[in-house]
Amino acid sequence: MIIIPREKPAVSDLNSYYLKIDKLLEHYQGALGTGGVYFKSPTSEGVVFFDEDNLLNGYYKDKKVELKGGVALSKINETASKNNYSVTVYYILPERVYYWANLSDAEQLYSDLSSEFTDLEGLIKKMENEKVTGYIDVKLNQNSGGGLLFIYNGGVIGGASARGDGELDRSVEYRDDLIKRSREVGGIFNVKKIQLSKITTLSKTSVLKPSKPSKPKVQSQKDPQRVLSMLQDLLVLLERVVRSNKRIKVDFETLLNKQFVDKVDQYDFLDPFAGEFRYSNGKVTFNGRASQKELVTSIVECVKDMSAGLGVTAVLRKYLATWKKNYLDEIIDFNIEI
DSSP: OOOOOOSOEEEEEEEGGGOOHHHHHHHHHHHHSSEEEEEEOSSEEEEEEEOSSOEEEEEEEESSOEEEHHHHHHHHHHHHHHHTOEEEEEEOOHHHHHHHHTGGGOEEEEEEEETTTOOHHHHHHHHHHTTOOEEEEEEESTTOOEEEEEEETTEEEEEEETTSSSOOBOOHHHHHHHHHHHHHHOEEEEEEEOOGGGOOOOOOTTTSSOOOOOOOOOOOOOOHHHHHHHHHHHHHHHHHHHHHOTTOOSOHHHHHHHHHHHTTTTOGGGOTTTTSEEEETTEEEEOSOOOHHHHHHHHHHHHHHHHHHHTOHHHHHHTOHHHHHHTHHHHHHTTOOO
16 A cells, blocks of 8 residues: 555646656656655556655555565656556645655554553554654454554654555544544554654666755745634634534633633633734634744644534534635644644
8 A cells, every 4th residue: 555645636647658757756846846756557556755856765566566765766667658657746745745755664663562451542642742753553353454543743644544545534533433443343553663864865876866965844834824814714613613503502702712711821822811812703813922833733722622522523523624625735734633
């Protein structure tokens, strides 16, 4: 199974028979900066990850062999005109492309942990506390499948079903379902760690120019107004859900401000009396100095805690599809899970 974030295709359904793979890679290095090129045929599949300077890693798989690194890249290049791959190019955020590029090179951290002694949810919390970057491979008993949970700096950034085709599922429901099933039927957990400090690039003597040392990109600053719009739209959705629930008698803004007060010790800019962050009549204003990450984290926490406390989380999630589509980059960038 080849895993690649597929939410942001730059171009899709190209036929490799008509492509020069080296030129294709070179073009999208310039056009996108960071991403992955996915190759799929009836008998094989492959992927090449890149940043603006280098090819980061390659992976190739058919019925007989699995290849990584430079040999995978060479195999893809050699078979492109014969296998008639369907080719799709995906944009991947700069700070995450090194994670996905080195997934296949992850090192064993914990082996064969039994659910009899290890709870999956507890294991996830342990990864969070230790700020691990890697993934948990879950194999369930009773032929019940399993899946992968991908972890970046301690946070779960998605998962993939063992019975799927490599599609990344970023929903909280996927993780919760895997935890639930692991408790019901039991299973084995293997944890692998990705050492981002050990990243190397591919030798490209036959494909592109010689590589330069590659360094993970510094996370870019998002448009402040767009971040506020994202939070505003999220709060508007929550307000609609709360107001439509006839058993909730208290005014929405009163409930929200109470939630803010509960978070003041952790996020002082949420203090309603300080007025740094305000939500009123469907509008958000912010004049504080908190970082974008801190602001987003605080509001998302408030939304999650408030919806859970009111018992409306399931209803809220049903209305988030358009919001998630509109703010996909920000949701990935800030690792938002609701």
